[in-house]
Amino acid sequence: MEEPAVKIERYVSPQALLSEVEEKKSPSSKLRPHIFADYPGQHKASENLKIFVQAATMRGQPLDHVLLHGPPGLGKTTLANILANELSVPFYSTSGPAIERPGDLAGILASLEAGALLFIDEIHRLSIQVEEVLYGAMEDFSLSVIVGQGSSARTVSMEIAPFTLVGATTKISNLSKPFLNRFGIQERLEYYDVPSLIIILQRAARCLGLELEPSGAREIGQRSRGTPRIANRLLRRAADFAQVVSAPSINKQIAHRALTSLEIDEYGLDRLDRAILTVIGERYGGGPVGIETLAITLGEESATIEEVYEPFLVYQGFLSRGPRGRSLTDEGKLLLARQRGNSNDGGSA
Numbered sequence: 001m002e003e004p005a006v007k008i009e010r011y012v013s014p015q016a017l018l019s020e021v022e023e024k025k026s027p028s029s030k031l032r033p034h035i036f037a038d039y040p041g042q043h044k045a046s047e048n049l050k051i052f053v054q055a056a057t058m059r060g061q062p063l064d065h066v067l068l069h070g071p072p073g074l075g076k077t078t079l080a081n082i083l084a085n086e087l088s089v090p091f092y093s094t095s096g097p098a099i100e101r102p103g104d105l106a107g108i109l110a111s112l113e114a115g116a117l118l119f120i121d122e123i124h125r126l127s128i129q130v131e132e133v134l135y136g137a138m139e140d141f142s143l144s145v146i147v148g149q150g151s152s153a154r155t156v157s158m159e160i161a162p163f164t165l166v167g168a169t170t171k172i173s174n175l176s177k178p179f180l181n182r183f184g185i186q187e188r189l190e191y192y193d194v195p196s197l198i199i200i201l202q203r204a205a206r207c208l209g210l211e212l213e214p215s216g217a218r219e220i221g222q223r224s225r226g227t228p229r230i231a232n233r234l235l236r237r238a239a240d241f242a243q244v245v246s247a248p249s250i251n252k253q254i255a256h257r258a259l260t261s262l263e264i265d266e267y268g269l270d271r272l273d274r275a276i277l278t279v280i281g282e283r284y285g286g287g288p289v290g291i292e293t294l295a296i297t298l299g300e301e302s303a304t305i306e307e308v309y310e311p312f313l314v315y316q317g318f319l320s321r322g323p324r325g326r327s328l329t330d331e332g333k334l335l336l337a338r339q340r341g342n343s344n345d346g347g348s349a
């Protein structure tokens, strides 16, 4: 039997850490941009959405339902909030796991004002019963709910005010076809390039009252895995380092020191990423290895590896996914060999 590895806490997890959950819940947080003009990157999605918002406003009708998909931390919640602001409509936010029963959802939908935007995060985690209530609501703004039990059970139908549903998911493949078909607008968010992350970091530094030099912004941006949530987090940690050594600003040296102490390498990979690559390379001869085996070896949930860690390793070209499992690419093998070389040279990598 494989021995599970020690679970590693990550500074480069794209999921919100406990300290960031409040920010995640608060759409009005000052770190979150509130208008398209303050939302760099995601050009394709932003440009499309701007046009759809403009057209809906001109028609005086609610925006069609929107599905935003892509890895965590790329700005789906932020974009939903921007849509509500740009449409000048009220914003309500909930999540798939928070809506347990069809009645919970019916209650939310029945209380929405006309034109409101309802954001459901992790929409792939809605139960099928709840999802079915959503179908009628999305299609013709009607609700059919079963009230009572056994022989006294009956279906009650009612009309609700027109609204816009914005769903966010990291796992679009878990949504059924009929559900997907009900979203007239579907946009995939991509990892950010470094110039966009630098703009995001500079804005975040202004919001947090931090002095960030261009060289420091570049250093952090390059190691943030294309993910604004990680960039903002690494900025805070670099600010801690600057404070402790009484540096007047965060420059390249300070950022480099902070990120090296957190064991984040020049690609934004941390110990867990390297552990994934090392396990595939050294225990499984470069792969392919099945996701479940990998998860047991690493002591992680397979869903977490699949949704959170792997996408960036695949995006960076270190890992490939095939029908028989995960394999190292030539790039991945080279990286491992370089790391081995570094540790043989003295182990400072």
Ligand code: ADP
Residues within 6 Å of the ligand: 023, 024, 031, 032, 033, 038, 039, 040, 041, 071, 072, 073, 074, 075, 076, 077, 078, 079, 168, 200, 228, 229, 232
């Ligand atoms: P998701 O919903 O995709 O997990 P969030 O919208 O919660 O991601 O964004 C995570 C963090 O990154 C938030 O602090 C948010 O302010 C910031 N962020 C995301 N996208 C952008 C962007 N394009 N510009 C500035 N900040 C961003």
